[in-house]
Amino acid sequence: MEYRQLGNSGVRVSVIGMGTNRFGNKVEQAEVNNVIDTAVDLGVNFIDTADVYADNQSEVTLGHALKGRWDKFVLATKVYFKTGDGPNDYGASRYHIMNGVEASLRRLQSDHIDLYQMHRWDPLTPIEETMRTLDDLVRSGKVRYIGASAYAAWQLAQANLLAEMRGWSRFVTVQSHYHMLEREVEKEVIPYCQAENIGFIPYFPLAGGFLTGKYTREEGAPEGSRGESSQYVQQYMTDANYTRVEKLTTWAENRERTMAELAIAWLLAQPQVCSVISGLTRLEHLQQNAKAADWQLTAVEVNQVNDILAD
Numbered sequence: 265m266e267y268r269q270l271g272n273s274g275v276r277v278s279v280i281g282m283g284t285n286r287f288g289n290k291v292e293q294a295e296v297n298n299v300i301d302t303a304v305d306l307g308v309n310f311i312d313t314a315d316v317y318a319d320n321q322s323e324v325t326l327g328h329a330l331k332g333r334w335d336k337f338v339l340a341t342k343v344y345f346k347t348g349d350g351p352n353d354y355g356a357s358r359y360h361i362m363n364g365v366e367a368s369l370r371r372l373q374s375d376h377i378d379l380y381q382m383h384r385w386d387p388l389t390p391i392e393e394t395m396r397t398l399d400d401l402v403r404s405g406k407v408r409y410i411g412a413s414a415y416a417a418w419q420l421a422q423a424n425l426l427a428e429m430r431g432w433s434r435f436v437t438v439q440s441h442y443h444m445l446e447r448e449v450e451k452e453v454i455p456y457c458q459a460e461n462i463g464f465i466p467y468f469p470l471a472g473g474f475l476t477g478k479y480t481r482e483e484g485a486p487e488g489s490r491g492e493s494s495q496y497v498q499q500y501m502t503d504a505n506y507t508r509v510e511k512l513t514t515w516a517e518n519r520e521r522t523m524a525e526l527a528i529a530w531l532l533a534q535p536q537v538c539s540v541i542s543g544l545t546r547l548e549h550l551q552q553n554a555k556a557a558d559w560q561l562t563a564v565e566v567n568q569v570n571d572i573l574a575d
Contacts, residue, residue: 265307265557268538270338270379271436271463273409277338279532280557281310281541282550283467288321290545293328298547300329304336306554312439312465312541314342314383315368323371334374341368342413344383356386356394365406379437381411385419395423399432411437411465417452424460435462437538442466444475444527444573445500445508454535463538466531470524470542472497474505477513477523481506511572521559526569528556533566 267276282303287296303309313322323341330337343364346354354360368377380401382394401407412420412435420438427434438457440449443466457464470476472490474497484501485491491498509523516526531540542553561569 265554267309269463270409270538271411271457272461273436273463275338275378275409277310277539278308278557279537279539280306280308280528280550280553281312281465281539282308283541283543284311284313284322284326285317285543286322286545287313287318288323288325289318291325293325295547296325297329299544299550300326300333302547302550304333306550308550308554309337310539310541311337311339312467313340314345314381315347315364315371316342316345316383320347320367320371323368327371327373331373338378339372339374340379340381340411341372341377342381342383343368344386344413356382356384356389358393358397361394361397361401365401369406376405377407379409379411380407381413381437381439382415383413385412385415391423391426395427395430395432399427399430402433409433409436411435411439411463413439413467414441415453417456420453420456420462421460424462437463437465439465439467439541441468442531442534443469443471444512444530444569445471445505457536462536464534464536466537466540468496469531469540470527471500474500475509475523475527477509479506479509481510508573508575511575512569515569515572522552522555524552525556525559528553529559529561530566530569532556533561 266279268279270277343361344356352359398410410433415438424434440453442449472494479485479491513523516523528540531537544550
């Protein structure tokens with residue numbers, strides 16, 4: 265397994281991460297335990313969750329599975345979205361963040377969170393309030409590093425410049441929607457991350473399964489797959505995208521690789537990407553994703569893939 269620096273921090277994470285939004289819902293505790301056991305064997309040490317995943321149960325199942333082996337993992341969770349019916353049960357206020365971190369720590373059965381991420385930008389809360397609160401959590405030892413999710417480049421820049429001026433902790437990472445068919449972040453977010461050495465963590469790397477090649481032009485979405493009902497997946501079901509995936513699948517198979525492995529390897533070849541998190545619903549998903557870790561695309565190969573994507 266390859267490890268990369270978590271942005272400009274000193275900690276190292278596996279290039280293959282585990283997305284756990286289905287843990288505690290579609291993935292029950294016994295299977296979560298098996299996934300964590302296998303992750304140790306594979307050298308996968310980066311776990312991504314959030315307080316709202318599976319109605320808080322993702323954190324609960326991870327708390328049970330990680331007992332006695334927190335030192336083997338870097339766990340990231342998030343705060344922002346609504347966790348109750350009260351008027352202050354969402355957002356990036358000091359009130360909600362402080363309540364959120366305590367609740368996450370209880371569910372995780374831990375005294376700390378390795379990477380605490382703001383799940384979204386809050387236009388109603390002064391960024392000074394948010395960053396000061398996050399810095400207080402780092403200084404208290406409850407949080408080791410802080411990150412952001414789905415922030416625009418200007419939002420990252422504003423937050424980190426303010427933190428630098430005040431001597432507060434800065435965001436070391438940002439998560440954003442990024443894959444072969446979704447490349448908006450290449451315009452501003454990734455260039456900012458390159459300039460400031462911020463770690464970039466793509467989410468939805470397989471476009472909800474579309475980039476695994478299991479959706480075909482002739483048959484569409486397989487029975488029981490996410491593509492049957494997900495508008496997110498269905499938006500990619502165009503003739504042009506089917507053609508791209510068909511060509512990329514052939515390109516990968518000529519190298520004895522799968523389309524899914526190519527999608528992950530391509531992301532790992534992009535600037536500032538430190539880990540690729542893909543949602544897991546079965547143990548086999550982790551094992552399949554891990555195979556992409558040892559595929560390092562050359563500059564020539566990246567250009568060949570980009571040429572196919574540009575058609």
